[in-house]
Amino acid sequence: MAKDHSLQIDETDLKILKILQEDAKMGVKKIAKQVGKGISTIHARIKSMEQKKIITKYSAILDPTLLNRSIAAFIFIGLSTKVSGKKGVLSQKEFCKEIAQHPYIQGVYLLSGEFDVVLKVRAKSVDEMRGFIVDYLREMPSIERTQTTFVLEEYLETLELKDLER
Structure with missing residues (x-):
């Protein structure tokens, strides 16, 4: 039987996590005010969640289209x-x-089913993506086949866990 590796967290931790998902730069003082707890309590809880690896990283979310990375694709790999x-x-x-480790890669996922791995890839142009697939991926001895699906329009892309509950 598979073990449940989730950690038990309470309502205060959930409130903190929801706030940090929305604004990771928010100060402890402001979080404490919103949660209705003391600053030292909030600070200790955040540190505890970092140590338990519930919070693994703080990061800025960038707009790839404004940074000349508007071509996105999912590449399925056998x-x-x-x-x-x-x-x-x-x-x-x-x-x-x-x-x-490749700089174009935004996600690597091991799959079940027809393909073994799917990559989320971003590139500057279709030609750059073609080069990545044809000149890089298809030359790797581990890859037998690929199937590329280009993203035409993004409606949602988030790292947020929206359904956090106890």
């Missing part, structure tokens, strides 16, 4: 069924770790 370690063929885990 990995080689050959034995890993032979002639440059990597295991699924090794492949995911290696591909995650």
Whole structure:
């Protein structure tokens, strides 16, 4: 039976997390006021959630279209069924770790089903994306096949967990 690895957190922690998801730059004093707890309590709870890895990172969300990264695609990858370690063929885990280092990659997900991995990729142009797929991906010995789906329009992209509950 699979274990539940989720941590038990209370309503105060949930309120803090919701606030930080909306504005990670908000100061402890302001969070304390919104939550209705003391500054030292809020500070201690945030530190505790960081230590428990509930909060793993604070980050700015950038608009890729304003930074000349308007081409987005999901690339589905079928990995080689050959034995890993032979002639440059990597295991699924090794492949995911290696591909995650490429600067165009925004997400790497191991899948079940027809494909083994899906990548979320951003590029400056269709030609740059083509180069990434044809000149980089298809030259990797671990990859047997790819299927690319270009994003035409984004309606939602978030890292926020909207349904946080106890």
